Amino acid sequence: MILTCRTAINGSSFAITRSSQMKVAIIGQGAIGSFVRGKLAQLDITEVGQIVRSGKDDANAVPPMVSELAALPEKPDLVIDCGGHTALAEFGPLALEAGFDVLTVSLGALADTDLEARLAVAAKAGNARLHLASGAIGALDALRSAVSGDLDAVVYTGRKPPQGWVGSPAETVLKLDTLTEATVHFEGTAREAALRYPKNANVAAAVALSGIGFDRTRVKLIADPHVDKNVHQISAQGEFGSLTFEISGAGLPENPKSSALAAMSVVAALREMQKAVGF
Ligand SMILES: NC(=O)C1=CN([C@@H]2O[C@H](COP(=O)(O)OP(=O)(O)OC[C@H]3O[C@@H](n4cnc5c(N)ncnc54)[C@H](OP(=O)(O)O)[C@@H]3O)[C@@H](O)[C@H]2O)C=CC1
Numbered sequence: 542m543i544l545t546c547r548t549a550i551n552g553s554s555f556a557i558t559r560s561s562q563m564k565v566a567i568i569g570q571g572a573i574g575s576f577v578r579g580k581l582a583q584l585d586i587t588e589v590g591q592i593v594r595s596g597k598d599d600a601n602a603v604p605p606m607v608s609e610l611a612a613l614p615e616k617p618d619l620v621i622d623c624g625g626h627t628a629l630a631e632f633g634p635l636a637l638e639a640g641f642d643v644l645t646v647s648l649g650a651l652a653d654t655d656l657e658a659r660l661a662v663a664a665k666a667g668n669a670r671l672h673l674a675s676g677a678i679g680a681l682d683a684l685r686s687a688v689s690g691d692l693d694a695v696v697y698t699g700r701k702p703p704q705g706w707v708g709s710p711a712e713t714v715l716k717l718d719t720l721t722e723a724t725v726h727f728e729g730t731a732r733e734a735a736l737r738y739p740k741n742a743n744v745a746a747a748v749a750l751s752g753i754g755f756d757r758t759r760v761k762l763i764a765d766p767h768v769d770k771n772v773h774q775i776s777a778q779g780e781f782g783s784l785t786f787e788i789s790g791a792g793l794p795e796n797p798k799s800s801a802l803a804a805m806s807v808v809a810a811l812r813e814m815q816k817a818v819g820f
Pocket residue numbers: 568569570571572573574592593594597623624625626627628629631646647648674675676677678739740741743744747795796798799800803
């Protein structure tokens with residue numbers, strides 16, 4: 542996909558055009574992947590293939606479901622990972638090495654130093670880039686600026702209804718079904734959180750990657766029977782001043798533990814990539 546930009550600074554017109562339609566392949570047919578897929582037409586983006594686990598291939602699906610990048614019917618401009626940590630580990634390095642840019646929501650996977658290194662090496666080898674979707678949180682732009690000065694402390698608190706923690710290590714310390722009070726089930730670094738809660742602490746990773754890193758960012762995770770949204774809070778202090786941010790994110794109907802904003806952030810990233818001028 543090649544972008545062209547036509548401007549008339551002193552005059553009237555400013556136009557951005559695409560010389561060809563962007564082509565993508567999406568990993569993940571779940572809540573986030575389906576949301577993103579549903580927005581492609583209005584972005585004028587073509588999905589050339591769905592990337593699935595081995596054994597789920599279906600050449601007759603539209604677009605075809607393939608479990609190997611080499612089986613895609615056309616080369617994509619971008620592989621979009623909406624599959625989670627294992628999907629990024631399985632397909633990310635291969636896609637990057639093959640020269641495809643990758644956009645991921647699975648930011649917590651980067652807490653694994655081995656995978657992070659494999660992705661970086663593959664991106665360099667393929668002259669490609671791993672793009673990180675901002676996910677279910679905001680204020681990451683402010684953190685990224687703040688870390689250019691001394692950033693002393695960043696704390697992220699994630700609060701979800703008890704059902705939002707089903708399938709996570711919270712189940713080993715709490716009775717989620719009968720919880721009556723908000724209860725902290727994890728306190729530690731963003732690295733520990735991201736590795737232990739692959740479906741729930743990608744936001745912790747986004748905060749860490751934007752600010753002072755996985756090992757200095759502190760995280761608290763709470764199961765709260767009194768909330769019906771996914772509530773994410775950031776507080777930070779440093780040379781820039783101080784910051785507090787809170788969002789109450791509506792869950793996606795197909796998977797309420799994933800906030801709608803996470804899926805929307807992928808769509809937003811796609812929109813930005815299509816622009817010649819943008820963030
Ligand atoms: N950055 C952020 O703020 C957020 C990030 N996330 C991340 O996004 C991920 C997806 O969320 P969501 O859509 O709600 O989850 P869902 O469980 O609804 O869907 C996950 C999809 O990914 C597929 N998948 C999983 N592993 C693989 C793999 N190894 N190879 C190919 N496909 C795979 C699943 O296929 P199958 O049916 O075969 O298992 C399924 O289609 C979460 O696991 C989480 O890591 C989620 C929320 C917020």
